[in-house]
Amino acid sequence: MIYTFSTWLFFFYFYCFLGWVWETCYVSVLKAKWVNRGFMRGPFLPIYGSGAIVVLIFTLPFRADPVLVFFVGMVSATILEYFTGVAMEQMFHVRYWDYSNQRLNLNGHICVTSSLAWGAFSVILTLYGHTPVERLVSRMSTNVLEVIVFVLTVYISIDMAESIREAINLKEVLLSLEENNEDFRRLQKHIEVASAFYGGELKERSEAGLRKINSALETGKEMYDRIGESSRMSRAAFMQKMSSARTKKEYGRMNSLLKRNPRAVSRMHEEAFSRFVEFTGEDADVDE
Numbered sequence: 001m002i003y004t005f006s007t008w009l010f011f012f013y014f015y016c017f018l019g020w021v022w023e024t025c026y027v028s029v030l031k032a033k034w035v036n037r038g039f040m041r042g043p044f045l046p047i048y049g050s051g052a053i054v055v056l057i058f059t060l061p062f063r064a065d066p067v068l069v070f071f072v073g074m075v076s077a078t079i080l081e082y083f084t085g086v087a088m089e090q091m092f093h094v095r096y097w098d099y100s101n102q103r104l105n106l107n108g109h110i111c112v113t114s115s116l117a118w119g120a121f122s123v124i125l126t127l128y129g130h131t132p133v134e135r136l137v138s139r140m141s142t143n144v145l146e147v148i149v150f151v152l153t154v155y156i157s158i159d160m161a162e163s164i165r166e167a168i169n170l171k172e173v174l175l176s177l178e179e180n181n182e183d184f185r186r187l188q189k190h191i192e193v194a195s196a197f198y199g200g201e202l203k204e205r206s207e208a209g210l211r212k213i214n215s216a217l218e219t220g221k222e223m224y225d226r227i228g229e230s231s232r233m234s235r236a237a238f239m240q241k242m243s244s245a246r247t248k249k250e251y252g253r254m255n256s257l258l259k260r261n262p263r264a265v266s267r268m269h270e271e272a273f274s275r276f277v278e279f280t281g282e283d284a285d286v287d288e
Helices: 005-031 046-062 066-092 112-139 142-201 207-245 248-260 270-282
Strands: none
Touching (some): 046 112, 066 112, 066 142, 142 248
């Protein structure tokens, strides 16, 4: 069978859906509750579709050799997964999958276990799974195939655009929280400097030295009050900012993005990400 551009697109969408079914069922069982898994809102996981296409491109010429299919598929899919993970983290400052806790991982983006799974997937796909899909497509008329591909392309493009917007909004929130954390750390640094200054001037009994000590104490007290107020009001200020800067719908979508990716982490903004997860976890009244 000769694959046209529409044929490849259909394969991509089909395996995106199949990957979503597998991943959603797997994570839902682990979490003991339904989890609509994936970066996108709809039932498609592009990493699986992309992985399947890459595997097919490189392994179909070796269909008669399962061992070669395993290693070629494993290597090609692992490379794809690594660079996709790096690109997404650089773009959104969040890792939507993370293997840092797995043995023999590379920067948390890939690991040996995942690579072996890609190899097994390559054998199953190339030698067994892809044949019935290929037959299904071959029985479709060209017009039907193109209509299906067109409809799916429109739907998935809209879904992907919305999902990217959610991820960018989340990134902006993390950057904002990180700035607040920096302000907090600056205040702490000023207090440390004031304390050191106070300790040094305590040795001086001159009137000027005492005035400096009193000034340092007043400044320190003011900073401590500000830090205490910032700590007490952090969640309220955060929620106020969210409600004024974004609609409830947008906030709900960011929250939904994290719910679809329960293993997501942010190595760039660990503290800010933890605060966001804490705040959104406590807020149960957000409309999605």
